[in-house]
Amino acid sequence: MVTTHVLWLFTILVTCHCADVHIYPDIPEEDGLHLVPGSQVTLSCRSSEKINWIHKSFPAEELTPKYDLYVEGEEHVSNLTIPIVSYKHVGSYMCQSTTHNKSIYIYVTDKSHLLFKPSSFDLFAALNSDVIIPCKPTHTAVDVCLYDSDYNKFTDYDPKLGFKVKDVTVFNSGYYVCEANTTFTEKQTFHLSPAEPDLPVPVITSDGEDSEDTILDVMVGGTLNMMCSVELRDMEKIQGLLWEMWPAQKSGMNDTRVQIISEDKEIDEDTREVTVQLIIHNVTYQDSGNYSCKLLGVLEGSQTQKHQAVHVLGVNESYLDVSTESKVEVLRPEGFEKVEWSVIWKSSAKPTFAWYSPQGKEIIDDPDMDRYEVTFEKMKTILAVHYLTLKDAGRYTLIATIPGIRKEMNFTLLVESGAQVTLEPLGIYYKAGETYNFHCNVMGYPLPNVTWLFQKCDQYPKCDIDFVEIPKDQYEHSVFNSSEIVSTEIRSKFIWVANTPGMLMCRACNSVSYQKKHICNNATIDLLVTDLTNGYSITGPSETYEKDDVTLVCGANKYHYAPNISMKYQSVMGNGNIVNQIINNPSQGIYLNTVATKYSNTVHMKLSSVHVNQSGNYSCEASRVGHGGEVKGTEVVWYNMHVQVLVVPKFKPGSTKTGSPIYSKTGEEVLLRCSVLGTPPPTIIWYKVRINY
Helix, strand or coil, rough: CCCCCEECCCCCCEEECCCEEECCCCCCCCCCCCCCCCCCCCEEECCCCCCCCCCCCCCHHHHHCCCEEEECCEEEEEEEEECCHHHEEEEEEEEECCCEEEEEEEEEEECCCCCCCCCCEEEECCCCCEEEEEECCCCCCCCCEEECCCCCEECEEECCEEECCCCCCCHHHHEEEEEEEECCEEEEEEEEEECCCCCCCCCEEEEEEEEECCCEEEEEECCCEEEEEEEEECCCCCCEECCCCCCCCCCCCCCCEEEEEEEEEECCCCCCEEEEEEEEEECCCHCEEEEEEEECCCCCCCEEEEEEEEECCHHHHCCCCEEEEECCEEEEEEECCEEEEEEEEEECCCEEEEECCCCCCCCCCHHCCEEEEEEEECCEEEEECCCCCHHEEEEEEEEEEEEEEEEEEEEEEEEEEEEEEEEEECCEEEEEEEEEEEEEEEEEEECCEEEEEEEEEEEEEECCCCCCEEEEHHHHEEEEEEECHHHHHEEEEEEECCCCCCEEEEEEEEEEECCCEEEEEEEEEEEEECCCCHHEEEECCCCCCCCCCCEEEEEEECCCECCEEEEEECCCCCCCCCCCEEECCCCEEEEEEEEECCCCEEEEEECCCCCHHHCCCEEEEEECCCCCCCCEEEEEEEEEECCEEEEEEEEECCCCCCCCCCCCCCCCCCCCCCCCEEEECCCCEECCCEEEE
């Protein structure tokens, strides 16, 4: 049941608070406000934001409502007044703020006018779209029907909007009759004309590249291959995409050289691509001229097209031109974000391109070449190098080829960098008197100058005040090229005989233009000379036997250890957990002697005529000190001595028996065996007739 609210000669206020609109009296929006002709109505809208009323233009100027806009306190107020209500005022009125809006629909109960009067009865709708025919009543007590020219009745109806015709096609064009009935019948006639939406323009490509605004060259006897394509929204309908008559087409599609391939494929849920490919094999001079690809819409005469000029060249007319507006030599600092070269080409056939790095490797899509970027645009190829390093310096080459023609362009990249110096030590300690080869690796551009320097440290860690430059005849350089035209790396070798401890420095200097100054960098290592194995050790004989005189040497370098070195003994017999300090005791055959050299402090322990009970673990203990002489802890190294029992030599079974004659023929081999057991291993001597061999 529809509720009707009638206003006679008094005013209804429509009030908006804040950004919302509230209607008074409280009429649900779906019901609408019902008025009678001749009444007056004022719609009032209030909001904390600026507001305005929105309504379609009225058919007669005198029917235009009057607007009153003012601010009351913190509210914006707009009053819309219709002094004399007419059936022509039927419709929706919207009050709109910045962020919100509210609408009210006005019906006018006019018994003489049953149908809303639109501004026009000629309607236009895009193909494949929906259209509303504004066949609607002035008030809700009126029954409304809509028929087409075949007297088909429509049912998709909203009294505030009219009837909806869905998915308009050319078959929906024509006249529609709107009919209202109460005590009498009122009719309106609408005319609907489908309109073609703007058709997209086809795109012509050759070998995957847009050929727009260019003449497409093809060699006589070759193959012409052009693709015409267009993207359409899924709802868009067309009659077709086709190639029009071309110069050599004399008998329609019967030319056996011609191949046409059409395809309609979906790109995504809203878009599809229609293509038609034209291939002409064994091209002749008659194939030169203008070609046209045409997109036909659904309506007659609706079309767009694209033209392409084709020029057929003779065998001797092929050409390939490459040029650049980029600088052929570029100087940039290391770490620079990007350098790029752009090459423009013109050719009688599409060339193949290959970019090469300074190392002569082709630049391809490979993770090892991820800082290189090669792109191809219309008639252009671009090489970019990102985040420059010294190794990027050198000559880059582009080679472009077509059958019978090869063109080459070279570009030089110079990468500036201060010297980068690497000097690796060969160890912690260096054995006195031995010779060592040190290598200093230097990178930079311009190519740096390399110098070796030495600082004496006879009382390490105390050193001489200054580094002294080593004469140049004591070291040698090898220069390496990052490419055939740019040298960025030096390897310098210094030969040193371990004698004096100190610090070795490799220094490299060059001038970098972007910093506008001379820059030096260096690397330094310590050279600690020692006469001990690894700078701290205990040594003794590899084999020990009863009654041997044995000497153990315990030593620690002067750089990292205090001179107070001690030796201890842990027996492997009986209670092996007891560790005894070893002291000088000549009466027991133990002799301790302290020796200080240029590089170390040592304790020499001599054991006279050792016996088995002296087997065990002998330790050497020294205090490790810091550069300031502070003790950082005690370090221990061990020597295990195993005293072997003497065993008198005796012959093993299997030795040749003595006293028995051995007979052999001339020329035969005679084998004599002598196997002996004993500790230490006996020395065997053969005699013949008391002659020593």
